[in-house]
Amino acid sequence: MIRNQWYPILQPEEVGNDSPTGVRRFGEELVLWRDVEGNLVCQGARCPHKGANLADGRMKGDSIECPYHGFRYGSDGACRAVPALGSGARVPGSLRVPTHPVRERFGLVWMWWGEERDVLPDLPVPREVTGNPKVYATKRWTRPVHYTRYIESLLEFYHVTYVHRDHWFNYIDYLLLYGTPSKLGLDGRERYLAATKIANHRVETEGQTIRYSFDHCQEDDPANTTHYEITFTFPCMVHVRTEQFETTSWLVPIDDGHTEHILRWYEYPQVKPILRFEKLRRVLPWASLYMEKWVQDPQDVRIMERQEPKISAGGINKFIPVDEMNAKYLAMRARLMQEAGQTGETGSEPAESSGPGPEPAGRPARRTAARTAAGGGRGRSAAGRTADGSNGSNGTGGSNGSGGAADGGTGARTGAGRKVVG
Numbered sequence: 001m002i003r004n005q006w007y008p009i010l011q012p013e014e015v016g017n018d019s020p021t022g023v024r025r026f027g028e029e030l031v032l033w034r035d036v037e038g039n040l041v042c043q044g045a046r047c048p049h050k051g052a053n054l055a056d057g058r059m060k061g062d063s064i065e066c067p068y069h070g071f072r073y074g075s076d077g078a079c080r081a082v083p084a085l086g087s088g089a090r091v092p093g094s095l096r097v098p099t100h101p102v103r104e105r106f107g108l109v110w111m112w113w114g115e116e117r118d119v120l121p122d123l124p125v126p127r128e129v130t131g132n133p134k135v136y137a138t139k140r141w142t143r144p145v146h147y148t149r150y151i152e153s154l155l156e157f158y159h160v161t162y163v164h165r166d167h168w169f170n171y172i173d174y175l176l177l178y179g180t181p182s183k184l185g186l187d188g189r190e191r192y193l194a195a196t197k198i199a200n201h202r203v204e205t206e207g208q209t210i211r212y213s214f215d216h217c218q219e220d221d222p223a224n225t226t227h228y229e230i231t232f233t234f235p236c237m238v239h240v241r242t243e244q245f246e247t248t249s250w251l252v253p254i255d256d257g258h259t260e261h262i263l264r265w266y267e268y269p270q271v272k273p274i275l276r277f278e279k280l281r282r283v284l285p286w287a288s289l290y291m292e293k294w295v296q297d298p299q300d301v302r303i304m305e306r307q308e309p310k311i312s313a314g315g316i317n318k319f320i321p322v323d324e325m326n327a328k329y330l331a332m333r334a335r336l337m338q339e340a341g342q343t344g345e346t347g348s349e350p351a352e353s354s355g356p357g358p359e360p361a362g363r364p365a366r367r368t369a370a371r372t373a374a375g376g377g378r379g380r381s382a383a384g385r386t387a388d389g390s391n392g393s394n395g396t397g398g399s400n401g402s403g404g405a406a407d408g409g410t411g412a413r414t415g416a417g418r419k420v421v422g
Helices: 147-152 168-178 188-194 283-305 321-339
Strands: 005-010 021-025 028-034 040-044 058-060 063-065 072-074 079-081 102-105 108-113 136-143 197-206 209-218 221-233 237-241 246-255 258-266 412-414 418-420
Touching: 005 021, 005 028, 005 246, 005 258, 021 246, 040 102, 040 108, 136 283, 147 246, 147 258, 147 321, 168 188, 168 283, 188 221, 197 321, 209 321, 221 321, 258 283
Parallel strands: 021 418
Antiparallel strands: 005 108, 021 028, 028 040, 058 063, 063 072, 072 079, 102 108, 136 258, 197 209, 209 221, 221 237, 237 246, 246 258, 412 418
């Protein structure tokens, strides 16, 4: 987990005005709530009194009330009332919960996970999202894998021929996405399985963004080709664009063994002239999200669950030249962790050593105010070496893309007013 970064943690509509919302991110339990003016607050969920989870509590005006003994905490994290001591009693200064800066932008709630700063950087959202006019739908789910392996699964697509081929849903892909009109799509499976080669791959970096373009093609039939443009922006965003579909994924660490996948699926331009109403154009992205959650993504996760080691890092993979983007990702991740004072694989505090196993996640420095705020150089990073000793391809290819509106689901309510959203 890379410190000193903005991470999306859920969607704005998942935090209401009537009750707190609990989530687990970065190895910590968090609670989010809104004050009477609707401003969003994000805090550590553990009550310092006896450790109860504040997400199980209630809203009391501009404060959140602990479900155990009724201690109330304001948006600055300070305890404002201890009922057992009476209304005029002095509240101990040690009764305080950590408060994290948050922003609501681009249809997501973003949390700053890192050290306290007077001025925070802009949100890490590239042009592929901020300038995207397409209608979209967004859904999220949790998988029992480390975020590095999850991210790696989206940085290349030459695995699809071997992983996504045995479910009935894959035959829909064969028919509609890979088949030719002259054969009514019936040659889709043959064409899909024949496309195994990666050609014309180019990688470029711009700040904390890596862009990768390539052709996934059939070696003896250049006409059977799908062009991909992949954009990765630290700490955890992967944008994928092809002629067939366009998606944005945020792979957010829950802890060392679990990752939250926030997936945004954009409308299909092919049907826009037919479906003129926005709500209708959103139906197909929603359907695609459900099929991704229940069919395609589990096929990938079954592979990732059995990968060793569980956490990817430089020096443990034997890359080939077309893995240049993956190598750059790991090299840049290691540099960002070093700049944040992290010497272990995970966590927020400097580790004693950096052995093969994950270090326990530490606690980030805290900020004493968390109100919603509006937020909005080109150069190459050194490519990681591949298995044959090369740096992969060099060049200045990239992707064209473009951000949209917001939507999403809500979580289930449990306990005394608590809303748990994962």
